[in-house]
Amino acid sequence: MSEHPDIRDLVGPYVMGTLEPHEERDVEDHLQECASCRQEAQELRLAHERLAGLAYSIETPPPDLKERVVAGIQRHEARRLPSWVAAIAAAFCILAVLAVILTPDLFGGRALASANLNPTDRAPDAGGEVSIQGTGENMEMHLEAWGLPPCKREQYYELWLVEGKDRVSAGSFTVGQSGRVDVKLNAPNFAGSYPKVGITAEHDKDPRASDTKMLSGELHQS
Amino acid sequence: MDRVEDEVLVRRVASGDERALAGLYDRYAGLVYGTGIRYLGDRETAEELVQDVFTSVWKNAAGFDPERASFATWVYRITRNRATDLIRRRKARIRTVDGEPLFESGETDPSGELSRNFDVAAALSRLSPVHREMLVLAYFHGLSQREISERTATPLGTVKSRTTAALRALRETLGFDEDRWFADE
Numbered sequence: 318m319s320e321h322p323d324i325r326d327l328v329g330p331y332v333m334g335t336l337e338p339h340e341e342r343d344v345e346d347h348l349q350e351c352a353s354c355r356q357e358a359q360e361l362r363l364a365h366e367r368l369a370g371l372a373y374s375i376e377t378p379p380p381d382l383k384e385r386v387v388a389g390i391q392r393h394e395a396r397r398l399p400s401w402v403a404a405i406a407a408a409f410c411i412l413a414v415l416a417v418i419l420t421p422d423l424f425g426g427r428a429l430a431s432a433n434l435n436p437t438d439r440a441p442d443a444g445g446e447v448s449i450q451g452t453g454e455n456m457e458m459h460l461e462a463w464g465l466p467p468c469k470r471e472q473y474y475e476l477w478l479v480e481g482k483d484r485v486s487a488g489s490f491t492v493g494q495s496g497r498v499d500v501k502l503n504a505p506n507f508a509g510s511y512p513k514v515g516i517t518a519e520h521d522k523d524p525r526a527s528d529t530k531m532l533s534g535e536l537h538q539s
Numbered sequence: 540m541d542r543v544e545d546e547v548l549v550r551r552v553a554s555g556d557e558r559a560l561a562g563l564y565d566r567y568a569g570l571v572y573g574t575g576i577r578y579l580g581d582r583e584t585a586e587e588l589v590q591d592v593f594t595s596v597w598k599n600a601a602g603f604d605p606e607r608a609s610f611a612t613w614v615y616r617i618t619r620n621r622a623t624d625l626i627r628r629r630k631a632r633i634r635t636v637d638g639e640p641l642f643e644s645g646e647t648d649p650s651g652e653l654s655r656n657f658d659v660a661a662a663l664s665r666l667s668p669v670h671r672e673m674l675v676l677a678y679f680h681g682l683s684q685r686e687i688s689e690r691t692a693t694p695l696g697t698v699k700s701r702t703t704a705a706l707r708a709l710r711e712t713l714g715f716d717e718d719r720w721f722a723d724e
Binding site: 325326327328329330332333335336357360361363364365367368369370371372374375376377378379382383385386387389390391393394 | 555557560561564568569570572573574576577582585586589590593594597598652653655656659660663674677678679683684696699700702703704705706707709710713
């Protein structure tokens with residue numbers, strides 16, 4: 318092939334169909350006689366067809382699409398925590414769990430005050446326990462009681478913090494056929510300072526405690 | 540960025556280099572977008588495809604293994620999978636009252652044409668800048684040999700010989716997969 322370098326240089330534009338007519342005739346005449354150049358023309362035609370196919374398939378994206386793609390990955394990165402931040406966060410989680418286990422007072426895990434609930438004549442088989450947990454505005458009362466008569470229609474029970482004749486509601490609940498209840502109620506932050514608790518049966522909208530006492534007990538500071 | 544191979548750019552993307560991603564975008568976004576228009580039918584969904592594909596490249600670059608496949612093959616697979624997802628999503632949205640899809644088309648690349656296009660794009664990116672310029676101006680800008688000569692201030696004879704050499708180089712670059720190249724003719 319080295320004996321006809323000029324013609325061989327034209328094979329590319331020839332397969333692309335971009336030669337002048339006289340050049341095209343020259344190449345075709347040569348290809349009639351040269352098997353190696355015919356072979357190369359065949360291979361370059363294949364490359365040409367692939368490139369033409371690619372050119373046909375490509376579309377120019379909107380100019381701002383590249384910016385949107387980059388902005389998208391920047392948003393993605395902003396949401397993704399660096400590994401060292403994630404490691405520190407994980408360490409804090411472990412410390413927090415250990416702190417809850419080892420220092421329950423700080424996290425409300427141990428009762429500030431508690432009471433055993435004793436039955437009255439209206440529910441002689443009933444009993445229960447109340448404990449007050451938490452700190453500041455996050456105080457709650459955990460009530461567990463049993464043996465209470467099931468509530469009738471529009472009837473409910475109410476848990477009270479009691480001091481002398483003062484009554485402060487700690488929340489209401491109902492009891493089904495089991496007569497049992499296990500509930501956590503939000504409590505005022507001074508709940509632990511009351512000396513007694515009681516449960517009454519209620520059936521109207523009067524905010525005051527009824528006289529129907531079901532359970533009562535003395536609160537003991539822990 | 541022009542001379543850097545795709546696989547090098549992916550490594551840079553994996554280390555968080557946005558410019559490297561922009562480089563890969565410049566090489567492949569047109570093909571992904573064109574694929575979207577062709578297979579998904581509208582420009583809005585095609586743009587969604589481009590965003591999905593390059594976001595996926597960004598997120599998964601660290602997992603790219605050049606020993607297993609070229610970047611072009613990898614991005615081709617991502618494009619095909621994302622396009623298929625978009626077609627499925629659209630099929631789920633567009634249904635007739637009796638629950639049958641409105642259209643059944645949506646096979647991405649049944650003829651292998653899409654795969655071949657990504658191979659050619661990858662081969663093109665591996666050519667020398669001089670050779671790539673000849674082919675890009677001719678095929679993607681639609682310039683004649685004379686116009687290329689004027690645009691690049693290069694003698695016409697040189698443009699012709701460079702074009703031949705560029706096609707030859709492209710053929711050789713693609714020749715790594717010669718059996719498949721001819722087998723699917």
